[in-house]
Amino acid sequence: MAKKLHLVHVKSNVLDKAPSASTINYGEIAVNYNADSPALYIRDDDDNIVKFISEPYFLKIVGTGVTENDSETITPISEIIQQDEETVAAALNDLNSRKADKDYVDEAVSGVTIDIDDSLDSASTNPVENQAVTNALFDVEETVAASLNDLNNRKADISYVDEAVSSITIDIDSELDSASTNPVENQAITNALFDVEETVAAALNDLNDRKADISYVEEIASSITIDVDGELDSASTNPVENRVITQVILDNEETVAAALNDLNDRKADKEYVDDAVSSITIDVDSELDSASTNPVENRVITQVILDNEEAVAAALNDLNDRKADKEYVDEVVSSITIDVDSELDSASTNPVENQAITNALLDVEETVAAALNDLNDRKADISYVDEAVSSITIDVDSELDSASTNPLENRAIYAILEEDEQAIAASLNDLNDRKADKDYVDAAVSAVTIDVDDEISSGSSNPVENRVIYQALWENEIVVAGALNDLNNKIAITGVTETGSGNVITDAYLEDGVLNIEFGELHKISKTGSYNDLVDAPTNLEVTTNKVTAITSTNTNTQYASAKATYDEIHPAIITTGGTSATITVEPNVLYSFGTLTGTKTFALATPGDSSVVNHYYWTFDTSTTAPTITWPSGLTWYGGSAPTLSVSKHYEISVINGIAISMEV
DSSP: OOOOOOOEEEOOOOOOOOTTTSSSSSTTEEEOOOSSSEEEEEEEETTTTEOOOOOOOOOEEEEEEEEOOOSSSOOOHHHHHHHHHHHHHHHHHHHHHHHOOOOOOOHHHHHHOOBBBBSSSSOSSSOHHHHHHHHHHHHHHHHHHHHHHHHHHHHHHHHHHHHHHHHHHOBBBBSTTTTOSOOBOHHHHHHHHHHHHEEEEEEEEETTTOBBBBHHHHHHTTOOOOOOOOSSTTOOOSOOOOOHHHHHHHHHHHHHHHHHHHHHHHHHHHHHHHHHTTEEEEEEEEOOOOOOOOOOOOHHHHHHHHHHHHHHHHHHHHHOOOOOHHHHHHHHHHHHHOBBBBSSSSSSOOOOOOOHHHHHHHHHHHHHHHHHHHHHHTOOOTTHHHHHHHOOOOBBBBSSOOOOSSOOOOOHHHHHHHHHHHHHHHHHHHHTTBBBHHHHHHHHTTTTTOOBBBSTTTTSSSOOOOHHHHHHHHHHHHHHHHHHOOOSSOEOOOOEOOOOOOOBBSSSSOSSSOSSSOOOOOOOOOOOGGGGGTTTTTOOOOOOTTOSSSSSSTTTTTTHHHHHHHHHHHSSSSEEOOOOSEEEOOTTTEEEEEEOOEEEEEEEHHHOOTSOOOEEEEEEEESSSOOOOOOOOOTEEEETOOOOOSSSOEEEEEEEETTTEEEEEE
């Protein structure tokens, strides 16, 4: 038997209670079923709550239009119907008092003919059969329903948005360009910085080869001052205080972490698509309107057809009940006129020409066809989506800003690098003009002392060693790399001469990896590749002269002792003896298979040799047609709350870790 489904709307029986915009969705109906305030509510696309009630409905004809619920005093429809009903009743009473000749009535009535078309005809002025009008309306209804179904199917189809979004491109320059407003590739910026670094290195190498004039050095040395900035300044060439650099690193770390968290939250967020398609609305009229091009509700069309059907049926039933007098029939028949309207009129009760109805339906059909054609044209037209996505903007900064998270214009970066390059070039040109005596320079420079910190300190105003800054940046890079899990760029360590312990590091590169370890001393093998060149290399090596081709359980501990110990740890021995003893002691990290146990047995757990590691006790046994009596080790906490009750002809496996015992029965 099919299950009946009941659709229940949002509802309340509290007097005059209405929902809020936040409690119902678009297209959802809320119902107040209180007997004193029954009403329906919907939410329109301006987020207003619209109320529908069962109050009497009044119409007033104003020119050729209709005004709803006018403030003037209007006779209710019910009273108009009642007045007509009284007139009809008076006429019927008059007819009932008359006696008529049936033969004459038949003759008179037989001459009255009303041509009623059985199909729509644009050239006909006759009334049209109810059935033909109904079928025509049904055809239009089916066309509208088909278009609505198509629209509903489109509403949830996000592919057209994907097509539009896929065309959004962000141009990223592959090289620096002072005229460009696009973001710049990481690689291009890196190469530009490397070029500056190479220029500086070349200039320094050139300076080391120069000899200077002593008299000029005296003048230069006397003017040597080292200004240390207390804050970051893009125009300054001075060293920066330790604590300022520390704060910048911490600020950047927080910024990167916040950006990563924000990106992770946005990844599964589809609200931007919902926002783009939320503007698609389909207006459906709740009443007939000759000026409207919107679809009409099914129930409105159905009600119009039913109303007409009831009126025709009532008139036919009334006619069947009447009898007429010959003289009166003459008078009545002579006054029979049928006014047939040549156009649709919402205020008229006359029949309508077939031609007028046909034209009206054709107009509706053309309107629907035009709407469908327009929809088909829009299906492949991405312009309406462009409007939805046009609000997507990418803010690109035109200058450096420590508080901004936006990309930076190519030309802004280019200008900064160009300024630095020009400053360096100016300094180099000035140095090229100088000649100096190396010995005097050494003496003059030796008197200049610069306190340089060998660790980061937020309270220090001294410059910081290169390698300390390098290490701090390196550690932050590892934190970021660990969060992204995707550091595919090469990390090169070059130009480092010695560590604090004197370890030489040359030509050492780290490629394609993320280091998730703590750095201690770096031990690197020199270019020879010899083990003896390894700094602080261990001398207590494992014996390899008696090596074997494979590690097995039968090897001795002198054959790769560490490997043998590892083998024994991951390949525990299987012991099949001991099941006949009354008391059975189980060692940790060994698998016991005792076979079938009979009689009375007591299990005990041996004390582990090393309690700082995980010790796992594991044993198996079977029962025969008579279950043994078992005394389990004391102090165990059993999974399930209690020790197992043994059954006959079963297999049992017992596992104990950290005092927690698990029994499995097969």
